[in-house]
Amino acid sequence: MEKKVMNERYAICIGRSYGSGGYLLARKLHERLGVPLYDKELLDKAAEDSHIRRELFEQADEQNGYELPLVLSGTLGMPNAFYMPAQSYLSNDHLFSIQAETIQKLGSKGSGIFVGRCADFLLKGHGHLLSIFVTDDEELRAKVVQERLKLGSIEEAQREVERVDKSRRDYYNYYTSRHxxxxxxxxxxxxxSAVGIDYAVEIIIGIMRERGFIKD
Known part of the structure; x- marks a missing residue:
């Protein structure tokens, strides 16, 4: 791992279409820069911060389930600030708010790489923010997903790509009012597929160096 000297804390936020390699890029940056990577780990941290079961955050994670509440049982152990006795549920909007606080807290504590979950919007006031979107041709992404999920046909993989992309799009657009x-x-x-993951890392490192986020 090649360590870079940080001038100040920074945040790299990576949005990605399904099967595009966005998470692999985040992993490469994590290895190169030596700063924390937050993907599914955000669910663990939000659950720890709020004393709410991780499964609830997982159910609402990057889904467009904001239309329906998540019904609570008596074993959730949630804080009073988010409990509504008259309705007896914790909405996905409230779960998003808790997760948003976790992302903002992590962003204020130190440098990190954040994957998805509207982090680019939630950290928009960060002084050293680099927001990235990773995508690729749908045919290539479908092949990646077919192999990853061991699906029987490319058509099935294409449907899964469309489904996950729609969920991510609806989630992001709803909570950010962006596109x-x-x-x-x-x-x-x-x-x-056009630039290669290693060169993509070099591009990002170059931008960070140019902006003064890091120095050799």
């Missing part, structure tokens, strides 16, 4: 995947929402958009 998921649209270039003008991000500092950098990447198609990994």
């Amino acid at each position: 998921w995947g649209r270039g003008d929402n991000y500092d950098l958009c990447l198609k990994l």
Whole structure:
């Protein structure tokens, strides 16, 4: 792992279409920069912060389930601030608010790489933020998903790509009032099959160095 000297804390936020390699890029940056990577780990931290079962955050994670509440049982151990006795449920909006606080707290504590979950919007006031969107051709992404999930046909994989992309788009658009995947929402958009993941890392490192986020 090649360590870089940080001038100040920074946040790299990576949005990604399904099967595009966005998480792999985040892992490469994590290995190169030596700073924490937050993906599913955000669910664990939000659950720890709020004393609410992780499964509830997982059910609401990057889904467009904001239309329906998640019914609570008496074993959730949630804080009074989020409990509504008259309705007896914790909505996905409330779960998002808790997760948002966790992301903002992590962003204020130190440098990190955040994958999805509207982190680019939630950290928009961060002084050293780099927002990235990773995508690729749908056919290539479907092949990746088919292999990853061991699906029987490319058509089935394409349907899964469309389903997950729609969930991520609806989730992001609903909570940010922005447009998921649209270039003008991000500092950098990447198609990994065109540039390669290693060169993509070099591009990002170069931008960070140019902005003064890191120095050799």
